[in-house]
Amino acid sequence: MVVMIYYYYFSIAIALLSIIVIFLVTTTSRLIKKRPPGPWGLPIIGNLLQYDSTNVHVCLSNLSKKYGPLMYMKLASLPIIVISSARFAKEALKDNDVAFSGRPISSSLSRLSYDYLDISLSPYNDYWREMKKLIVIRLFSHQQVTSFRHAREDEVSRMIEEVSQQAKSTDQLVNLSKAAMSFSSCFISRVTLGKSFDETGFRKTRFQKLLQEIQAMKLVPFVGDYYPLLGWIDRLSGKISQLDKVIQDMDVFLQQLVDEHLSPNRPDYMDGDFLDILFQLREEPSSSVHIDFDNIKALLINIYVAGTDPTAATITWVMTALIKNPSALEKAQEEIRGLVGKKGRVDEDDIDKLPYLKAVVKETLRFYPPAPLLPKATTTRCNLNGYEIEPKTLVFVNLWDIGRDPEYWENPNEFLPERFLNSNIDFKGHDFGLLPFGSGRRRCPGFSLGIAQVELAIANLLYSFDWKLPHGVTEDDIDIDTEPGAVVHKKNALCLMAKCYM
Template sequence: MRKFSALHLLSPKRSRSFQPIRDEEIARMVKMIRDGAATDSNIVNLSKVLMTLISSIIFRITFGRRYDGEEDMSYKFHWLLAETQANIVSFLFADYFPLIGRLVDRLNGAWARLDKSFNETDAFYQQFIDENLHVSGASSVKDCSILDILLQMQKESSDITFDHVKAILMNVIVAATDTSVAAIVWAMTLLIKNPESMKKVQQEVRDLAQKKGFVDEDNIQKLIYLKAVVKEAMRLHPPAPLLHRETTAKCVISGYNIGAKTCVFVNSYAIGRDPECWENPDEFLPERFINSTIDFRGHDFELIPFGAGRRMCPGISMGAITTEQVLANLLYSFNWELPPGTNREDMDMDTLPGLTAHKKNHLCLVPKII
């Protein structure tokens, strides 16, 4: 199923087919900021704005429609997203004490919460599957949503069940939404704390886009310094700081005997700040990636925000271009300032615990129309 997803759902070619959705949603976000807060120099909660934006993009890519005007749908979508993440990282006694752990989990309410979350999520996906199956004249595979592609493949292969379809939908939504939001928020935070880098990247973006009014996907490939900023932000604050794998055979690492089928956690956060790999590892220096071959595509193990090897994130193409394009348009459209009474030195850099490393306190900034 992972190989199927990488080839048919999340390939670079498929990611490019979703470009109109990204362009439209990003343009809507910029207009909303310009018509609202930027006109009166009001404070914008950028963390919330970006969560709404990325959720809208992923929802449209996955299900083929927006949830505008459907408050119940929007609330349910965000509730399921938060609840799924909470269950993934929650402690269950059954994971460590199989014989009696499930009984303990039932007594303390953990199993009931997990069961409710599963049933709600299953019903949510089933609703869209049923709607899709009753729609006649489906669009071509080239232009359709991820759900359209999954259901078409399900019809053609007896090996793919509706449970497989729901599982992939969950993986796409959970993995794509929070990580992209965290990456953009951390990049903006680091740029605000480093005004020289902010000035350089804005100059690059504006010189390239000039009076177009929008930074499209074709422009992104020419923004060398912007890409360096994204890499540096992911080095310092990888959205998923802990990657877990299972050993396939017994091995010895640094004198330690590691048995087969051992769960191994790879700390990408610590690797990104290792002084043996990086000069001045705690400083934000995008210039280190200029004229450097180091990339996050999985070949350079000192920078692995998407993982590496055969089990690296299959959505890397979609995640990277979404992060870069959203960040480019925020920098192109507005000058960003801290709220009155705050300064760069006082900005907190604390991280929330969880599967995705979000900034603990929301990033609130004042946009200025250029």
């Protein structure tokens, strides 16, 4: 009798266990069918072992070649979708723009943006929409970008003079990577803060160092971002303390800049800079959002980081591409010098008359996008190519891969500026094979300011100097290795020989 009772309950237990197993297998199978294809991951850690954080865009590109241009992965507990073709980029960023308008969330990004008070990292919400509207109208309008023409031309002239001094030394190579970063830093600090890093004493401040520390902290992996219940490990390891110190140091420095601008005895050259305009927005009673000093500091970091790194990286990659492609370099110089003649410099009125120069910049943005991964996060459940994408899914749009998409580009692995001559393809976010500044609602609001810097700087570098490779170096010797980061700089500085043209 006892045996029969045990057998009865054992049979019920087996039956229940079988039902649970069948349910889990069926549910898992259904979920997998709804997801895009992707590499199998391990329990708990997912695909972390297949994720190369030092060269993410190339790593994801290699995986996408195997699993397709719409790929699913999981980094620990984080679901990820990787988009690697123009077709899927259009479906996500145009057809599902709102659903893909979120931003990744992490403990470091939250702290570094004053709890998402900026516009780069802020989630898609009413605050972001109103703040972006104000920023576009007041800081990055065509009129505002044009108003900084004198500052651009002045800083380009300063860069050309510095390169000229180096060129006059027959045994000295010009470090173009350093020159590009100096130019972009000086210009953006001038229009943002009213003064250039080259002015007395200001270069020695901690601003650049603090910004570099902030950029470095963005790359630090926090356990709590992957396993929320284990966030205490970050505090125990000292990462949280390190992050808090960087934030505190930056806040102290930014407050000094704020106090300097608020001083009644401030110099006239601060009138009309970005920080001054942000103060004006703070005082306007009709402003659609409340702006306090934390908002201003968060936006200041946004503007400075976005205005220096991508611009400097793009200038370096343009010159890298040209020195590796001598025929393109020769065509660009002939066009510029044929137009400008003996005037002595290229000014902004000349730029629109230089179609090949513009084609070179576009081709560089296709071939070497300064920010190769466009990070997104889904705000709602959506459908992409028949697959169900859950909300709060991290999305990487691989611009590096899209720029090499054979379905969109002819001869995608060749550097051919001619492809943009007599072509309507542009980088403003409507052509999904070329998205260096993003698309839709989250497109970079300051792209026109950055492009104006790049085109003027490149035009004058090509007009003013004849560029040659160092002795014994060939085009193939110029590497295209990159440093890890959201903006990919050339790992090894681009150093070339320069001879003054006039």
